Amino acid sequence: MLCDGRLVCGCADPYGRRVLGDARTSSIADAWSGPTITGLRTDLNSGGSKFCGDCPLKLPLKRDEAPPVRPLDAGRLPGRMFIECTAACNISCTEAICAPETGITRTRQAGMLDFDLFKRVMDEVGPTLGRIDFFNYGEAFLHKRAVEMCEYIKANFPHIYLYTSTNGLAFSEEQARRLARSGIDEVTFSIDGANQESYEKYRQRGKLEVAFRNLRAMADEKRKTGRDLPFLNWRYILFKWNDSDEEMNRARSLAAEFGVDRLCWEITDHPESAYSRRFVPGTADFEAIRPEIWDQNNLGNAIPGATPRAKIDVRTLIGGLPIIAPRRRSVRVKTRIKNLSTRPFPATATYGRRLVRLGAQLCAADGTLLNLDFARADLPRHLEPGKEADVTVTLPAVDTPGHYQLKLDMVNEGVDWFERCGSETTRHNLWII
Ligand SMILES: C[S@@+](CC[C@H](N)C(=O)[O-])C[C@H]1O[C@@H](n2cnc3c(N)ncnc32)[C@H](O)[C@@H]1O
Numbered sequence: 439m440l441c442d443g444r445l446v447c448g449c450a451d452p453y454g455r456r457v458l459g460d461a462r463t464s465s466i467a468d469a470w471s472g473p474t475i476t477g478l479r480t481d482l483n484s485g486g487s488k489f490c491g492d493c494p495l496k497l498p499l500k501r502d503e504a505p506p507v508r509p510l511d512a513g514r515l516p517g518r519m520f521i522e523c524t525a526a527c528n529i530s531c532t533e534a535i536c537a538p539e540t541g542i543t544r545t546r547q548a549g550m551l552d553f554d555l556f557k558r559v560m561d562e563v564g565p566t567l568g569r570i571d572f573f574n575y576g577e578a579f580l581h582k583r584a585v586e587m588c589e590y591i592k593a594n595f596p597h598i599y600l601y602t603s604t605n606g607l608a609f610s611e612e613q614a615r616r617l618a619r620s621g622i623d624e625v626t627f628s629i630d631g632a633n634q635e636s637y638e639k640y641r642q643r644g645k646l647e648v649a650f651r652n653l654r655a656m657a658d659e660k661r662k663t664g665r666d667l668p669f670l671n672w673r674y675i676l677f678k679w680n681d682s683d684e685e686m687n688r689a690r691s692l693a694a695e696f697g698v699d700r701l702c703w704e705i706t707d708h709p710e711s712a713y714s715r716r717f718v719p720g721t722a723d724f725e726a727i728r729p730e731i732w733d734q735n736n737l738g739n740a741i742p743g744a745t746p747r748a749k750i751d752v753r754t755l756i757g758g759l760p761i762i763a764p765r766r767r768s769v770r771v772k773t774r775i776k777n778l779s780t781r782p783f784p785a786t787a788t789y790g791r792r793l794v795r796l797g798a799q800l801c802a803a804d805g806t807l808l809n810l811d812f813a814r815a816d817l818p819r820h821l822e823p824g825k826e827a828d829v830t831v832t833l834p835a836v837d838t839p840g841h842y843q844l845k846l847d848m849v850n851e852g853v854d855w856f857e858r859c860g861s862e863t864t865r866h867n868l869w870i871i
Contacts, residue, residue, distance in 0.1 A: 440574070441522045442547035443555050445469050449520060450495045452535045452575050453545040461559050467514050476510060483507045515566050522574035523551045523581035528607055530642045533709035536575035543576075550581050557590065564595035572602040572622075579608040585617050592621030596789070599623050603673070605641060606649035614652040618659035618668060623789070626671040627653045632688040636680040640712065650692070657697035667788050670697075673732060674740075675704040676714035686740075693741050701740040702732040729859050736854035743780030743823075746856050748848045750775055750796070750864040753828070760867035761844065766835045771798070773846065775817070776826045778861075783848070785817040791852035794821070796829050800836070801843040805865075808842070814849070833868075842868040 439445055440454050443462040458478070459469025469475065474489075481487030485505040490496050499505060525546050530537045543549065570591060578584050591600050603626040609617070617625065629649050631637030637646045657670055672693050674680075686703075693701040705724070706713050717724045724731075729738035729745060739745045753772040754761060763769035775796060777783050783794035800812040815831035836842070847863040848856040857863050 439519060439521050439551075439559065440546060441524045441549070441551040441576075443552070443559075444547070447493070448495075449574055450493055452542060455491060456489060456493065461555060466516070466559060466563050470512065470515055479508065479510050479512070483510070515563050517567065518569045518571070519563060519567060520571040520574050521551070521556070521587075522576065523572075523578040523584050523587070524549060525574070525576040526550075526580055527575075527577045527605075528580055529577075529605060529644045532640050532642060532712060551587075553583050553587070556587055560591060560594070564591070564598065567595065567598050569599040569601065572600060573604065577605055577608050578602060579604055579613070579617075585613055585620060588617060588620040588622045596621065599791075602626070603628060605629075605644060606652045607644055609652045611651060611655045614655040615659040618656040618665070619663060622668045623791070624667075624669040624671065625656065626673050628673050628675070629653070630675040630677065631680040632674075632685045632692060636677075636685060639679050640675065640677055650696070653698065654696045661697060665788070666784060666792070669792065670699045672696075672698045672701045673704055674701065675706050676717050677706075677712045678714050678716070679712075681714040681716045690740055690742055694744075698741065700744070701730075702738070703727055703730055703740060704732045735858040737850055737856065738859040741780075745779060745859050745861075746781065746783070746794070746848065746850065747778040747861040748775055748783070748856055749778055749862070750846045750848070752846070752864060752866050758866075760841075760869045762869045762871060763833070763836070765839050765870050766837060768835050769833045770830050771833060771844070772828065772830050773815075773864075774826055775821065775829050775848070777821045777823050780823050782823065783817060783821040785820050787851075793851050794848055795851060796831055797847050797849040797855065798831050798833060799845040799847065800833075800868075801845050801865075803841040803843060803867075805843055807845075812844075836870045839870045842870060844868040 439461055443460055444454055444457050445459040445461060446454055447456050447458065458475045459472055478487050478489050483505060485499060525542045526549060527536065527538055530539060536542050572578055572588060588600060591598055600622045601624045602622065606627045606629065627649060630640050634646045638644055674689055689701060705717055705719065728734055730740040737746050751774045753774055761771060773796060785793060787793035794817060796815040798813040799807060800809040801807050813831050813833050815829050817829060818827055821827050844866045845863055
């Protein structure tokens with residue numbers, strides 16, 4: 439939803455050219471099943487639509503490829519929404535499509551999202567929405583009531599995963615602290631540099647010390663109030679002027695010092711004149727930081743030692759013998775888990791997301807995965823860096839006798855498996871007799 443209430447396909451439409459409906463004049467349910475969107479769905483099912491215009495997300499069908507057919511009925515309401523508070527921005531990112539000089543704000547019929555409209559939309563979609571991305575173009579927190587909107591969402595619809603991305607420059611310190619207390623699940627600070635001179639080459643007019651102050655304040659507020667949310671990301675786009683080891687290492691140590699949860703590098707290909715040549719995909723330098731790149735996995739972290747890693751030992755076994763279990767009977771497997779990273783593994787977490795558990799996956803004898811979610815076991819307590827805990831996992835009964843493999847990995851619930859960011863898994867033979 440754009441800040442004037444018009445509904446567009448998504449973030450690939452910065453100037454609001456492909457309008458599907460208008461929350462000012464209809465309900466979201468009516469727009470979601472209205473003639474424009476139904477016509478678009480029908481057209482897409484038959485291979486393409488004029489409505490899409492110059493949308494950069496369009497993919498040509500391959501020769502003789504049939505268009506994928508999706509149901510015309512997409513349910514009563516969407517499951518996820520982007521909400522744009524404003525398209526205005528307090529800085530001007532070099533050659534960005536949403537820089538103020540492009541005139542993006544003139545493509546909106548209102549400068550700021552009306553609070554009553556926001557509430558009406560939330561009250562309609564809130565009960566069934568799974569996620570809100572509380573940003574689009576511009577800087578959401580230039581809206582004087584943006585923090586209040588986040589509070590409204592989490593107070594009334596705590597099941598919604600609320601995420602935002604901000605340049606961190608529009609908050610007063612008190613507002614940053616208030617956002618930390620709002621219940622918002624995840625906040626990304628877009629800070630592309632670790633010194634003022636290089637930072638402002640892309641984030642023109644940005645004051646690095648203000649972004650740092652607010653990031654530090656949010657981390658501090660979390661600590662002081664004993665919260666595990668919001669999860670705080672520092673997302674650092676690599677350009678040719680901020681990609682030296684020296685500056686990246688400075689970001690690593692500042693992120694650790696501030697108490698940021700995750701520092702990640704973003705590899706971009708624009709602007710053409712500015713993207714980092716050093717970290718172009720395929721280069722050795724890219725490979726060296728691959729696990730720390732934003733899109734590569736959900737747990738990799740550029741803060742030294744903070745990428746989650748675990749050692750998992752199976753303790754039931756003598757001399758590597760297989761685990762032997764009768765068919766149709768559950769079996770208990772004793773393990774010892776060691777935290778090899780510099781961050782604790784939380785045993786519990788607000789909203790049940792981002793807690794760490796032991797996951798057992800069932801594989802065939804040749805290693806082929808049969809059941810990713812075969813069994814889970816809780817940690818007995820938060821597992822501090824370097825510490826160990828004994829964990830027993832109960833494997834469900836297997837009907838078919840035979841030779842299997844049991845694969846053990848830690849999982850950050852709702853986020854990712856540790857294996858995806860390089861943590862070693864443990865495999866053992868499992869014979870069902
Ligand atoms: C357009 S911004 C708007 C939200 C907010 N003002 C911010 O700075 O995060 C949305 C996202 O685009 C990302 N972004 C901006 N310039 C980019 C670039 N050249 N390449 C890749 N991502 C970029 C930002 O880091 C941010 O996460």
